[in-house]
Amino acid sequence: SGRRLNEPPSAMYVARVSGIPTMAKLPFQETADGLDAAFVGVPIDTGTSNRPGAFGPRQIRVESALLRAYNSGTGAAPFESLMVADIGDVNVNLYDLKDTCRRITEAYRKILATGCIPLTMGDHTIAYPILKAVAEHGPVGLIHVDAHADTTDVALGEKISHATPFRRCVDEGILDCKRVVQIGLRGSGYSADPYEWNRAQQGFRVVPVEECWFKSLAPLMAEVRSQMGSGAVYLSFDIDALDPGFAPGTGTPEIAGLTPIQGVEIIRGCRGLNLVGCDLVEVSPPYDTTNTALTGANLLFEMLCVLPKMKYL
Incomplete structure (x- = not known):
């Protein structure tokens, strides 16, 4: 088109069904050099505890x-x-989750060193190694949207899984615990108060789903913006935060969740924050081939639209 920046091709001129399915049909490039933001896939499911979904990033790209x-x-x-492209997938080790985490951290160090903001697809295990790279210059705030707290210490004897990423982040001083909010938590638990460690011991703000029912979340996000301040913030959005009636294709569904409208409100409520990275995780295409991935693609687009330096027309 002659434009200086990359742009999705218009379906008025390029058929959507044509070409290689990159995110939003944007150009692919091998590194983050020269990019302000990049879509990245981490195609693993070896950290999941229920339904697998390693092809989540691929299906999100198709629906995008x-x-x-x-x-x-x-x-x-x-x-x-912004200059935006799809930089493909991290080359993960399907047989060794610890080695995969090492590979992820190394890959994200390189991405972040270019000044690029990553928008990532994968399972929730990936938040831990990504945040290790993001926080190398100091602890970061976290907006965590999820049905589950993901602060389990040990699962089946292992310290690393999709149930443990934010516990590991706390252990390693990666998070600024006074600037952590968890939204949409719900479901049965292993104790009467499964979020006690988060609230009482770490100082997280926990917003259970019952506090979100039947209302706009715009007022909540005004409070969250105040809590986050001007410091670096990472946004981690598990698709199972949404009710499975809207997004059934996920690994660990819980009833009575957020609506897609509320999910969009949360992301749009991040406008003005110093976002240094975002993820959309836990899409499992075998359990819903289209709608969940389509929702994930749109939520990633909404994340792109609230990054720093965004123009509003």
Whole structure:
């Protein structure tokens, strides 16, 4: 088109079914050099405890062919604001989760060193090694949207799984615990108060799903923005935060969850924050081949639209 920045091709001129399915049909490049933001896949499911979904990043990319250049709801113009591309997948070790975490951290050090903000797809195990790279210059705030707290200490004798990432982050001083909020937590637990460690011992703000029912979450996000301040913030969004009626294709579904509207409100409520990375995790295509991945693709687009330096038309 002659534009300086990358942009999704218009379906008026390029058929959506054509070409290699990169995220939003953006150009692929092998590194993050020269990019302001990049979509990244981490195709593992070896940290999951229920349903597998290693092909989540691939299916999200397929469904993202419906994405267009502008956010008509907010006026965000991401492809007039940032240089964005799909940089493919981290080369994971399918047989060794610890080695995969090492590979992820190394890959993200390289991405972050270029000044690029990563938007990642995978399972929730990946948040820990990504945040290890993100926090190398100091602890970061966290907005965690999920049905589960993911602060288990040990699962089946192992310290690393999709149930443990934020416990490991606390152990290693990666998180600024006064700037951590967890939204949408719910489900049966192994104790009467499964979030006591988070609240009482670490100082996290925990927003159980019951506090979200039947209301807009815009007022909550105003409070969250105040809590996060001007420091670095990472946004981690597990698709199972949404009710499985909307997003059944996930590993550990819990009833009575958030609506997609509330999910969008949370992400749009991050506008103005110093976001240094985002993820959308736990999409499991075998349990829903299209709708969940489509929702994930749109939530990733919403994340792109609230990154720093965004123009609003």
